[in-house]
Amino acid sequence: MSIFDKRLKGVRAPHCKNTMDSATQKMPVPDKVYICMSQHMGPPCDVLVKPGDEVKVGQVIGDSGAFLSSPIHSSVSGKVTGIDQIIMPNGTRSKTVVIETDKEQTYHESVKKPEVTDRESFLKAVRGAGLVGLGGAGFPSHIKFNPKNLDEVDTLIINGAECEPYITSDYRTIMERGEDVMTGIQAVMKYLNIPTCIIGIEDNKPKGIARMQELAKGVPGVRVQSLVARYPQGAEKVLIFETTGRIVPEGKLPADVGCIVNNITTIAQLARFLKDGLPLIAKCVTVDGGAIAKPQNVQALIGTPIKEVVDFCGGYSKEPRKLLMGGPMMGTALYDETYPILKNNNAILAFDESQVEGYAETACIRCGRCVRSCPMNLMPLRIEDAFIKDDYQGLQDYKVNLCIECGCCAYSCPAKRHLVQTHRLAKARLRRWTQEQTAKEGGKG
Ligand code: SF4
Ligand code: SF4
Structure with a gap:
């Protein structure tokens, strides 16, 4: 088998599936939930409630007419106390509906078995479920x-x-x-x-x-x-x-x-x-990492602050050095543990000092490991070179747009090059450059 065989792409990362046999534990209803309007790919939803409104479980509280959108439902019954802005881990802002819960978990009248008879009614039901x-x-x-x-x-x-x-x-x-x-x-x-x-x-x-x-x-x-x-x-x-x-x-x-x-x-x-007819209001989340006292799987209502999820798992047993939403390969580092659980959140990982490597970059030694590990058959080192040189034609030629940001290249790089971050930025800059080129071409015509 050649070293370039497809089967050898990707990386053999340690599995660390410590919580496999941990049956999902249901968390109690928190005092407050913070339901974010950006929980799907696509533009955020518009807020459909206002402070003072009473809401029930399963009630639509956010929606949008945009093509790539999905309705957002209340995960609790209670009273809306505010519409806040939060800064998402990627730096963008999103409106967030704050609800003080009554702990009754009364279902909204819209929560009933959908009538599904054909493709059209099925697709309508899938959207109504708020599924992403x-x-x-x-x-x-x-x-x-x-x-x-x-x-x-x-x-x-x-x-x-x-x-x-x-x-x-x-x-x-x-x-x-x-x-x-x-x-x-x-x-x-x-x-x-x-x-x-x-x-x-x-x-x-x-x-x-x-x-x-x-x-x-x-x-x-x-x-x-x-x-x-x-x-x-x-x-x-x-x-x-x-x-x-x-x-x-x-x-x-x-x-x-x-x-x-x-x-x-x-x-x-x-x-x-x-x-x-109960839409997506809760999520099973793996809570693990060396800083968590009792790693386990928990079912948390959407909008529950991450701090409360961590506390439910016994809190921190060691000083956390890195808090992640998602896995260690593609997860997002969090700057704040008050951030709420989202629909697509499948893990909270808190790593201690021993699990967070010092990350000093050294020069690329042209070892080719990043190329061998890339599942999309890209050349990460060339993409990085092109990015550093503002070589947009090079970024296009090396197909940075095909990068799925899986992190295999950075994981296997002995020089600890920040390849994924570079590729993410490169994609954004290339998009802007392409738009500018198109505008220039249009201007000439
Ligand atoms: S992050 Fe992109 S370039 Fe790096 S291995 Fe994954 S797909 Fe390839
Ligand atoms: S794995 Fe790192 S050091 Fe090796 S070629 Fe790629 S970028 Fe350079």
Whole structure:
């Protein structure tokens, strides 16, 4: 096998799945929740309530007419006490509805089993559920389920890979809500007329594979595929290749190669909504890392401050040096533990001193490890060179736009180059440069 073989791309990061056998513990209703209006890819929702309003569980409190949007529901019953602005971890601002809870958890009258009879009513229900990709991407599910070439889609791929170290919340979905996963899969296959479903799970979760195989027995068109445990098997394009052998060409979408990919917890949540109309109001989150006293999986209401989630897990046993929302490869570092739980938040990791390496960059030694590890077959060192030189043509030629920000290059770099951050900035600058070039061309005409 050549060192450039596809199977050797990505990295063998330690799994650290310490909380695999931790059954999800339900957190109590907090005194206050902070429900952010930016919980999906796309523009933030408009706030539909005002201070003083009484709200109930499942009530829509934010929505937007934008194409890439998803409604936001109240996770609690209580009174709106304010509309705050919070600074998101990426530096943008978002409106946040502050609700003082009455601890009654009274359901809103809109929470009832949706009437689903065909594709149109199914897609309406998916939007009504407020569903977004719960694996971290936050892509609105009703858009994903409605590609323009749906008739050409023949395969639904369920992402149960959970390849990021530490995170086990999807695994707990498999073990605790496997029946919901199957119900959700069958609904998608039926209403979108997709004949085949492949559930991809990494082979470091043998009990999860066995459980889904048992549940899939006798269900036409559904099979479970064991994947080599190698990061980033759960990345959309990697998963499509590993399960079907199909390659999504540059600038194309999964539906263009006949696939729709969905996270396994999203599918379980869809089944829940179809059963009783309860939208997405709570999330199973893995709480782990050397600074957490009692690492475990918890079910927290959306909008619960992270500090309260950490306190529920016994607080900090050591001084935290780094707090992350998400996994260590693609997660976002948080500057503030009052930040609330979001829909697509699947982990809170608090690392202690011993787990946070000193990060002094040294010069690139042209070892090529970043190239060998890149699952998108890019040349991260060349992209960095082009970025440093403001060489926009180079950034285009080296296809920085294909970078999925998985972090494999930075993880394998002995010089500790900040490659992912560089690529993120490079993508943004290239976008701006391209717009400027287009405007100039337009001006000439
Ligand atoms: S260049 Fe992008 S896609 Fe390739 S390894 Fe680095 S972060 Fe991942
Ligand atoms: S892995 Fe780091 S040191 Fe090696 S070639 Fe890539 S950027 Fe340079």
